[in-house]
Amino acid sequence: MAISNSDDFEMIDANGAYVSAGFIDLHIHGLGGADVMDATPKALEILSTTLPQTGTTSFLATTMTMSTQEIDNALQNIQNHAHSVTGAKIVGIHLEGPFINALKHGAQDKNYVQSPNFKLIEKYINEVKMITLAPEVEGSEAFVKHMTKAYPHIILSAGHSNASYEEAKQSFIWGVSHVTHLFNAMPSYHHREPGLVGAVFESDVTCDIIADLVHTHPSTLALTHRLKGDKLILITDAMRAGCMKCGSYDLGGREVEVSEGKALLEDGTLAGSVLKMNEAMANMMQHSSMTRVEVVNAVTKIPAQMLGVKKGVLKKGYDADIVIFDENFSIIAAIIAGESKYKRI
DSSP states (O other), X not given: OEEEEOXXXXXXXXTTOEEEEOEEEEEEOEETTEEGGGOSHHHHHHHXXXXXXXXXXXXXXXXXXXXXXXXXXXXXXXXXXXXXXXXXXXXXEEEEOSSSOGGGOTTSOGGGOOOOOGGGTGGGTTTEEEEEEOTTSTTHHHHHHHHHHHOTTSEEEXXXXXXXHHHHHHHHHHTOOEESSTTTTSOOOOSSOOHXXXXXXXXXXXXXXXXXXXXXXXXXXHHHHHHHGGGEXXXXXXXXXXXXXXXXXXXXXXXXXXXXXXXXXXXXXXOSBOOOHHXXXXXXHHHSSOOHHHXXXXXXXXXXXXXXXXXXXXXXXXXXXXXXXXXXXXXXXXXXXXXXXXXXX
């Protein structure tokens, strides 16, 4: 990669590599040994500065189902310090729980599951951009309708849910417009009880998927793309062990063992992932019919449009977040807000 400097700009010759807008991750808990729920400025900075090597230049800092105090601490930390991180930009908060179904808690702590409660997020309403909830639990209908009317900038997403097909379809009418990590923490598709998955396949709501070949089988990735097309978004759902060595880690106060690309609780439950965004893109290229442009759009243009941010495309008037990568999606360079943040040696 050739670089030349002048007084006004830096010219980069990508030498035939691919160039796109920076990647956006709507769902990431941690990376590089840090987690959003650590609720410290240092944790956000580690996450922010580690992400560019994966091509991610913007993300939603994602919380977990923990005590009300711990969630508030994390939200307050993001509110106070998101603007000061020096790597990938924090473009908002993704509140994953605690408004979920305890029957589908996954790696979330079911002891802290609670009914939808606006007071929990009221002080952070400008920072919250996405909420994952179970639309079938008591209180969800009123909450979704209120949020849809009063705060349309917040994406309401069904996840960690035991919703039936009918309940899911009804929630889409209320205002739920997205579904979190499709197939995971929800009932499996059944020909007599299609559930949330069936409702997603029959509607125009967007959904995201963890394309790590652990949470989802390669054929499932291919099928989902065929059915959802440009309504499909790639996420990592990464936890603090991302970009780290195998071993024991903490996730929401629970011990996680990471080995061979899997993050598991003691009982064998999948506990987030150690997936990198560029790896997810490579997996989709290899195992589905997605074109390279479609794969890039699934982590740039589509999530940016959902969030309503001036990112996701290389265009005048948009943020200068740029990624250079090779044919295998290995990251060569990442530029954030016009400043170089990562260069492969």
